Amino acid sequence: MKEIVIMSGKGGTGKTSITAALGALAGSKAVMADCDVDAANLHLLFDPQVEHEEDFYSGKKAVIDYDLCTDCGICEEKCAFDAIHWQDGRVVINDVSCEGCSVCFHLCPVDAIRMEDNLAGKWYRAKSRFDNPFVYAHLGIGQENSGKLVSKVKQEAKKVAEELQRPFIFVDGPPGVGCPVISSLSNADHILIVTEATESGLHDLQRLVELTEYFKLSASCVINKNDLNEESDRAISAFCREHNIPVVERIPFHPAFYETLEQGKTLIESDNKEIIAKIEHIYQYLTKGE
Ligand code: SF4
Numbered sequence: 349m350k351e352i353v354i355m356s357g358k359g360g361t362g363k364t365s366i367t368a369a370l371g372a373l374a375g376s377k378a379v380m381a382d383c384d385v386d387a388a389n390l391h392l393l394f395d396p397q398v399e400h401e402e403d404f405y406s407g408k409k410a411v412i413d414y415d416l417c418t419d420c421g422i423c424e425e426k427c428a429f430d431a432i433h434w435q436d437g438r439v440v441i442n443d444v445s446c447e448g449c450s451v452c453f454h455l456c457p458v459d460a461i462r463m464e465d466n467l468a469g470k471w472y473r474a475k476s477r478f479d480n481p482f483v484y485a486h487l488g489i490g491q492e493n494s495g496k497l498v499s500k501v502k503q504e505a506k507k508v509a510e511e512l513q514r515p516f517i518f519v520d521g522p523p524g525v526g527c528p529v530i531s532s533l534s535n536a537d538h539i540l541i542v543t544e545a546t547e548s549g550l551h552d553l554q555r556l557v558e559l560t561e562y563f564k565l566s567a568s569c570v571i572n573k574n575d576l577n578e579e580s581d582r583a584i585s586a587f588c589r590e591h592n593i594p595v596v597e598r599i600p601f602h603p604a605f606y607e608t609l610e611q612g613k614t615l616i617e618s619d620n621k622e623i624i625a626k627i628e629h630i631y632q633y634l635t636k637g638e
């Protein structure tokens with residue numbers, strides 16, 4: 349089984365459009381995983397039938413038992429995260445601000461505070477309209493620890509691929525280079541970096557390549573909107589050459605990217621034969637030898 353993670357240093361490079369199109373081409377052969385848990389959107393193109401959904405808990409939150417609380421105010425005074433406020437004569441904890449540090453729990457003189465598991469999001473196992481087994485998740489508003497939820501999505505995708513003996517997992521990775529990105533890289537077999545021909549595209553590519561080199565991962569690159577800026581296109585190509593990263597495809601700017609998104613379709617369903625051929629070429633490159 350080969351796990352391929354599709355990454356980009358930032359949003360808007362066409363990463364999800366390309367991932368969705370790869371999934372549409374692969375059909376039941378590939379398990380799809382959406383690890384962009386802060387802003388999951390692959391499901392909007394996949395119209396999935398959910399087969400299983402589960403709450404995702406991470407960290408703790410403080411909860412007050414008002415039958416025991418004596419309104420002494422110690423917790424409000426000591427909370428370093430300003431998560432406790434007076435409201436209508438009683439202390440109230442703001443769930444979004446509470447960091448789960450437990451200080452209030454330890455200091456409450458009458459044990460009126462308990463620490464409860466924090467419901468941080470939900471994950472789903474589903475089947476996409478292209479017959480892909482599909483794992484995705486939503487992180488709750490204001491929740492952190494998206495790296496843990498990314499790991500959960502990856503674990504479940506791997507489990508499904510093993511159970512169903514599917515040769516590929518395609519992972520839509522989160523943008524950037526933070527903790528969720530590092531989680532999404534773990535145990536990957538190959539990283540496809542989607543960048544665009546701009547100065548920031550080059551900068552983001554450099555940061556991602558630093559990570560892939562650090563983790564000794566094989567990587568390749570797609571330059572989307574390669575006709576935006578010739579100089580950036582040349583600089584990206586030169587950087588890839590220096591770092592032994594094959595440029596699998598160059599895709600000129602095309603409205604098919606946003607038109608298909610607006611229609612809830614993948615690039616494979618567009619009427620642009622040139623783009624379809626380029627996606628097919630990327631797919632063949634990623635799946636060769638399997
Ligand atoms: S657990 Fe920590 S952050 Fe949360 S309310 Fe109590 S003291 Fe504040």
Ligand code: SF4
Pocket residue numbers: 412416417418419420421422423424439455456457458459460461
């Ligand atoms: S420390 Fe305990 S008793 Fe005092 S206000 Fe907070 S919850 Fe109530």
